[in-house]
Amino acid sequence: MRILHITSSFYPYLGGMELAVEHICHNQSKMGHEVLVLTSNHYCEDQLFKKTENYNGYKIRRVKSKLFLKGYGYAPDFKKELLKTLKEFSPDIVHVHCYRRYITDKAAKILEKKNVKTIFTAHGGWIEDTIIKRIYSRLRSKQIRKFDYFHILTPQEKQFLINKGISKNIFQIPLGISVSSDKQEAEKILKRLKKENKTIKRPILIFVGRIHHTKRLKVVLEALINLNAFLIASTTPTDSEYELEIQELLKEKNMQSKLLILPPMEQKRLFNFFEFSDLFVMPSRYESFCLSCLEAAALGMPVVSSDTGIAPQIVVNGENGYLLDCDADGKDWELSLKKALENLKTLKENANKKAKKIKKEYSWGNTATKLVEVYNLMRKEQERQSK
Numbered sequence: 001m002r003i004l005h006i007t008s009s010f011y012p013y014l015g016g017m018e019l020a021v022e023h024i025c026h027n028q029s030k031m032g033h034e035v036l037v038l039t040s041n042h043y044c045e046d047q048l049f050k051k052t053e054n055y056n057g058y059k060i061r062r063v064k065s066k067l068f069l070k071g072y073g074y075a076p077d078f079k080k081e082l083l084k085t086l087k088e089f090s091p092d093i094v095h096v097h098c099y100r101r102y103i104t105d106k107a108a109k110i111l112e113k114k115n116v117k118t119i120f121t122a123h124g125g126w127i128e129d130t131i132i133k134r135i136y137s138r139l140r141s142k143q144i145r146k147f148d149y150f151h152i153l154t155p156q157e158k159q160f161l162i163n164k165g166i167s168k169n170i171f172q173i174p175l176g177i178s179v180s181s182d183k184q185e186a187e188k189i190l191k192r193l194k195k196e197n198k199t200i201k202r203p204i205l206i207f208v209g210r211i212h213h214t215k216r217l218k219v220v221l222e223a224l225i226n227l228n229a230f231l232i233a234s235t236t237p238t239d240s241e242y243e244l245e246i247q248e249l250l251k252e253k254n255m256q257s258k259l260l261i262l263p264p265m266e267q268k269r270l271f272n273f274f275e276f277s278d279l280f281v282m283p284s285r286y287e288s289f290c291l292s293c294l295e296a297a298a299l300g301m302p303v304v305s306s307d308t309g310i311a312p313q314i315v316v317n318g319e320n321g322y323l324l325d326c327d328a329d330g331k332d333w334e335l336s337l338k339k340a341l342e343n344l345k346t347l348k349e350n351a352n353k354k355a356k357k358i359k360k361e362y363s364w365g366n367t368a369t370k371l372v373e374v375y376n377l378m379r380k381e382q383e384r385q386s387k
Contacts, residue, residue, distance in 0.1 A: 001033045001375065004091035006082070008065075008073050008101035010039040011055065012047065014264040015210075016291045017123040020175050021097050022056070027176075027368035029057035036089050038082060040065040040075040040103060061085060071238075072136075073102045082110055093375045094118045096147065099125035100136055108146040117378040120147040124288030126160040127214060149378055151371065153289040154310060171374050174310065175289050176364035179271055179298045186275035199257035203341055205231045206277040208270065208292035209284065211246065211261075212239040216283040216306075218246055222330025223337050225253050232277065233261045234270060267295070274299045278348075279340055283333065284308060285326050294362060297321075300355040302347035304333075304340050314358060318343075320351040 009015065011022050021037070029035045035058035041049055042065040053060040063081050067074035085091075096107050099122035111118050122144075127133070141164060144150075149169040152158055158170060194200045205224075209215045217233060224231060250256050265273075270292075274280070280296035280303045287293070287309030297303055297314045303321035305311040306328070315321040322336045340347060 001093065001372070001379075002089060002091045003028055003033050003035050003375065004085065004089060004094045005035065005037045005097065006094060006103065006107050007037065007039050007097040008075075008103040009042040009044070009098070010037060010060065010062075013043040014266070015043070016289070017098055019267065020123065020289075020291060023176065023178070023364040024368055024371065025058045026056045027364045028372065031368060031372065033372070035059070036061065036085070036091070038085050039063075040073065040078065042068075042073045042075070042101075042103075069102070072100060075103055078103050078106055079110060082107060086114060086116070091116060092379060095151075095371075095375075096120045098123050099144065100133070100141075105143045108143040112146040115382075117149070117375075117382050118147045119149040119151055119374065119378065120144055121151040121153070122157065122160070122288060123153075124286065126157070126288070127286045149374065151374070154313070156308070157288060171370075173367060173370045173374070174362060175291055175294070176367040177291070177295050177298050177359065177362050178364055179267075179295050179359065181271040181275035181299055183275055186272040189269075189272055190276040193260070197260055200230050200260065203229045203278040203344065204276065205229055205279045205281050205337075206273060206296075207231060207233040207235065207281050207283075209235055209282070210238045211235050211243045213242045214285050216285055218242070218249060219283050219328070219330045219333050220281050220337075221246065221249055221255065221259065223333035224258050225255065225330075226334060227337055227341070229258070229337070229341060231259050231281075232273065233259065234263070234265055234273065235261060236264050271295065271299060274301055277301065278344060279304055279321075279337070281337075282306060282309075282311065283324075283328075287311075294358065297351065298355050298358045298362070300348070300352040302340060302344065302351045304336055314354070320347055320354050 005025055007021050010018050025035045025037055037060045040063050051062055063075045063077040065073045065075045094111055094116055096104055098104055150161055152172050153174055274296050280301045282290055282293045282305040284306050290309035294310050303315050306326045307323045308326050315323055317323055322340055324332055324336055
């Protein structure tokens with residue numbers, strides 16, 4: 001099968017959506033399918049631009065993103081490149097990723113007029129928490145109705161589609177994981193970090209995600225004001241105003257010694273950070289899935305998380321972590337983190353027991369296989385319609 005994946009941003013950017021699409025492409029190519037990714041250099045504008053590339057068993061074609069536009073992006077050459085790709089590659093299925101992006105909207109408009117079945121995965125972006133997002137919702141959100149099928153990651157996403165007037169051809173397939181850590185390497189990393197930063201001490205919490213108001217890193221820092229714990233954040237700043245709020249809080253409360261911010265890292269290295277950390281924290285207002293949360297749980301980490309994404313399906317309150325309301329404030333987080341730290345030994349024991357089951361249930365091979373099953377249904381429907 002010839003599978004075309006379209007996404008506004010991709011490897012080497014290390015966001016959750018980008019990593020998920022990469023794993024899906026790699027595993028589908030391992031299954032013997034011919035896979036091509038059409039993308040842009042969105043989020044990677046400062047890196048060497050490669051128009052074509054072979055990577056991990058599949059091919060990548062890129063166009064240049066000219067404007068950021070609050071993440072929406074603008075790639076003027078995309079239409080030309082998509083039409084060229086449809087003609088040369090002649091895909092059996094087109095899988096489009098990411099809601100509220102220029103490339104997604106343009107692809108929806110073009111593909112509607114082509115004789116090829118399409119499937120769309122939003123990977124989040126449903127929350128309309130800014131004026132720009134609300135304006136987009138009124139003017140452009142109907143574009144996704146042009147797709148034929150819809151892939152959701154968790155049950156909560158279905159209601160968002162229904163709110164957009166979509167109620168048919170919806171398939172729920174979770175993302176997968178492929179995790180392993182090196183205990184000796186993890187100890188070396190921690191030893192080196194402690195040498196560079198004398199304030200690092202246990203218990204160590206870890207956060208993975210953007211510095212953005214929707215990710216709500218600030219509430220965890222507010223919770224740590226009265227708690228004896230250290231936070232490592234593997235993140236990239238994408239909201240300068242929110243980053244300033246965090247810096248002001250740290251200065252006001254004299255908390256600079258409780259936080260270490262590190263840039264995004266490859267998964268193999270990140271998993272070693274999980275190995276030596278005590279708690280994974282995820283305070284987001286909304287997550288379509290949260291891959292890092294699942295990866296942490298699969299490595300036997302207790303998780304304290306907002307009640308969103310994959311967390312409600314893998315975290316049992318008081319057993320292997322705690323769940324909080326998505327709008328919980330710093331005081332709520334302080335109480336939950338305090339309970340977690342007081343019961344850390346029991347939480348870790350239970351989390352380790354659950355890890356084996358999580359690894360077995362959530363794999364990239366399963367995700368890729370189930371998506372291909374949906375693709376085959378789509379092709380059969382197209383064959384029936386063409387008779």
